[in-house]
Amino acid sequence: MSVQQSFRQIIRVLETDIDGSLPLIYGLAEVKGLGYTFSLAITRILGLDPNTRIGYLSDEDVRKIEALVKNPSSYGLPSWMFNRRKDYASGKDLHLVGAELIYYVKEDIEREKRVRSWRGVRHALGLKVRGQRTRTTGRLGVTVGVRKKRQGQQQQQQSKQG
Numbered sequence: 001m002s003v004q005q006s007f008r009q010i011i012r013v014l015e016t017d018i019d020g021s022l023p024l025i026y027g028l029a030e031v032k033g034l035g036y037t038f039s040l041a042i043t044r045i046l047g048l049d050p051n052t053r054i055g056y057l058s059d060e061d062v063r064k065i066e067a068l069v070k071n072p073s074s075y076g077l078p079s080w081m082f083n084r085r086k087d088y089a090s091g092k093d094l095h096l097v098g099a100e101l102i103y104y105v106k107e108d109i110e111r112e113k114r115v116r117s118w119r120g121v122r123h124a125l126g127l128k129v130r131g132q133r134t135r136t137t138g139r140l141g142v143t144v145g146v147r148k149k150r151q152g153q154q155q156q157q158q159s160k161q162g
Contacts, residue, residue, distance in 0.1 A: 007055045013062055014069060015098050020055020027054030033083055033097030034069070042068055045075050069097060 009020045016031045028039035043050040046064050048057075057065075068075050072082065072095050079085060082095040084104060088111070096104055112120030122129045128138050149157075 007053070009055060011054055011057060011062070013054075013057075014066055018054055020053060022054050023051050024048060024054050024057070025050045028065070031097055033095070033101045038081055038095075041077060041081060045077070069095065 007020060010017050011020050011027075012018070013028065014031045014034075018027045018030050020027075022030070024043055025036060025039045028034050028042060029036050034042075040050060042048075042065060045068060046061070048061065068077075073079065073093065079093040082093050083101070084094040084096050086092075087094050088108070109120070109123050113124050114120070119129050126140075128134055132138070
């Protein structure tokens with residue numbers, strides 16, 4: 001990192017506004033598609049102090065971070081750290097961030113709907129997709145619960161049983 005320069009309250013990294021008072025690792029993790037582990041790897045590869053406030057980064061450091069995230073394999077990051085391995089269209093290992101990540105996820109869901117896979121059908125119907133229970137949770141609209149029977153009906157049932 002270069003000589004300490006003025007502190008910036010908000011810093012723009014990878015098309016995301018980040019609070020300058022956050023430590024570098026947590027600030028980078030604010031970007032959609034970057035997590036704590038990937039941010040730690042970025043700081044180690046570029047030789048930045050992970051505990052410095054992100055508001056003290058120079059423009060040159062921000063450019064280095066953006067270049068690393070755009071092409072992480074050229075910096076020696078292993079492919080298992082990427083968030084989109086073996087892309088459906090290109091077959092390449094990619095790491096997506098921001099709006100690009102959102103676009104690819106929507107595209108995947110639309111493809112599943114088109115081919116009528118189980119997940120696609122569940123997405124189309126607005127139901128849970130990953131095997132969660134649906135008997136009692138995930139209900140929309142007016143809540144439907146179990147009603148107690150009236151006193152007269154309870155006594156009739158008890159007399160029939162006993």
